Amino acid sequence: MSQSSSEPIAALPAARAVTAAAAQVDDLVATLPGPAERSAEQRAAVAEARRHARDHADAFLRLHAERLYAEVTGDRSRYLRVDEVCAAAAEAVPGLVPTRARVDAELRLPPAEKEGLDIDQSILVAHLLRSAVTGPHLMEAMRRPTARALALLPEFERTGVARLDAVRVEVRDGAAHLTMQRDDCLNAEDNAQVEDMETAVDLALLAPSVRVGVLRGGVMSHPRYAGRRVFSAGINLRCLQAGQISYVDFLLRRELGYIAKIVHGMTGERDRAWDGDVAQKPWVAVVDSFAIGGGAQLVLACDRVVAERDAFFSLPAAQEGIIPGVGNLRLGRVATGRLSRQVILAGRRVSASEPDGKLFFDEVVPAEEMDAAVAAEVARMDAPAVVANRRMLNLAEEPPEAFRAYLAEFAVQQARRLYSEDVMHKVTRFAAAPRAAAVTG
Structure with a gap:
């Protein structure tokens, strides 16, 4: 030059x-x-x-x-x-x-x-x-802690509770229970929920009293699922149709931020020291009703998954015309290539009770036994060698360089898909449908 x-x-x-x-x-x-x-x-x-x-x-x-x-x-x-x-x-x-x-x-x-x-x-x-x-x-x-989480941390450590608009965090017996509570839209994610989810995950990773993280959906008020727990209906298509889903603050922040922190931990000042210890904790997903789209992506990020017997797993992003985050990369960890294509390209739903459900759900129980099953999983994950071993498993299954290469291509491909004619047509049609909130991805 x-x-x-x-x-x-x-x-x-x-x-x-x-x-x-x-x-x-x-x-x-x-x-x-x-x-x-x-x-x-x-x-x-x-x-x-x-x-x-x-x-x-x-x-x-x-x-x-x-x-x-x-x-x-x-x-x-x-x-x-x-x-x-x-x-x-x-x-x-x-x-x-x-x-x-x-x-x-x-x-x-x-x-x-x-x-x-x-x-x-x-x-x-x-x-x-x-x-x-x-x-x-x-x-x-x-993957560093957000300023918002750092500001909330002293009060969270004192009380063991954080009440955010989209998520409630409560520490019980060493486990941080993150309850997604967007009851009006079946926990369909938008910019505000991603903000709250990252804050909640940060608090769980930062708090010394927390040894295990638990993700679960709260009780819904949506007419179709009123009184029932729902894990997540994915991206909020009504917000997407209105143009209110941010590329950087939702689509990229979600993958590089709180979901990456769940899988690979939170970074800090001593990461490169010989004894540097990225803040990692095991995560349990508790799937009531369904995990659709972004909810399914959360399931793939967790170490153990407990599911209600009638629950199902679905990644319908191809039908909507978009890319299911890092789901294309992580689905191969639990499913064969053929099943991955059936789920992502053809929109197959996998029920917890069918044989292939064992690939996605570790424990499948009746609704009335869910709380006991969750407690058992938390106890199983709260063991001295779990953190080190889950760290090595994630490094083997998702090396940083592979993760980075995937995200580099995802960054461009997802942005291009957002402005394609078929996506605009499908999103408008989904948003106009009465059951749109239940079929997001």
């Missing part, structure tokens, strides 16, 4: 090309009506301009992603979360990704009115995750 490495990265010719191409897109869009009112020719012109700008961004990041990350993180001295990295990158190289203000404004729009700015973010995140320098650092940043 002819430029000094001390120069701001925005001074590089490739960075200036990114900014100029993005400005051309903005100038074109400013002359046109909103996305929903554009003619076919106008949509094609915008698509071509965006492709040109994204090609410049991709070329820039192939060469300079590590330098950009070093600039925004102080040469990796600061641990920024994905949303913070994207916001800092938008300032460092204007036009590379949308600013935080533009992201927030777009989140308030219905899908048909969105410009698809998530795709620009996905290109950046994918390049950062693919790098052996920036990827592990970003993943470590996402």
Whole structure:
């Protein structure tokens, strides 16, 4: 390079090309009506301009992603979360990704009115995750405790209870019971629930009094399941249809944040010391009624699973047109390749009581025996060597490099699927259906 490495990265010719191409897109869009009112020719012109700008961004990041990350993180001295990295990158190289203000404004729009700015973010995140320098650092940043959890921790340690809007956490006999309580939507996840779930998982991992984590759904008020416990109905399709599911703060945060913490533990200052000990604890999933979509992904992240006899497991993301998080990677740990394709590609439901149910559920009991079965599983997981062995099992089954490679590809593929015509059509149809909340994924 002819430029000094001390120069701001925005001074590089490739960075200036990114900014100029993005400005051309903005100038074109400013002359046109909103996305929903554009003619076919106008949509094609915008698509071509965006492709040109994204090609410049991709070329820039192939060469300079590590330098950009070093600039925004102080040469990796600061641990920024994905949303913070994207916001800092938008300032460092204007036009590379949308600013935080533009992201927030777009989140308030219905899908048909969105410009698809998530795709620009996905290109950046994918390049950062693919790098052996920036990827592990970003993943470590996402597995550090949140500021919210640290602020709540003293009171949680004192009382053993945390009441969040979407989740209640209660410590009993060394186990943190996380009860998902979005009773109106069958625990279908949205941005707010992901925020609460990460806080709850952090509290369980941080509290010295907690040795085992338990995930369970609360009692529902939804007409179809009133008075019954439900584990999770997956992503909230009504929020997705309204455009209120954030790419960074939901789809990426969920996988890199609280679910990664369940599987691989919470990172901290001494992780690289010879005696560094990532905060890990065993997790038990308790499945009442069903685990659909994102709920099924949670089941795959846990060490032991207790299920009600009438419960079922389902990952219908392909029918909805999206990717079921890290479910494609983790399903192969418990199922054959053929069964995985039946579940993900063909939408097969696996009942707890059928023979293949044994692949997903460790204990299957009648509803009236669930509490006793959960207590037995907690006691089984509360043994001195469990943490070390589950850590080694997870390293063997999901090595960090494989996990990182999967997420790098997921970042782009999921963003592209979100703006496909078939997804918009299906999500609108699902959201209009009376039983939509029960068939989310």
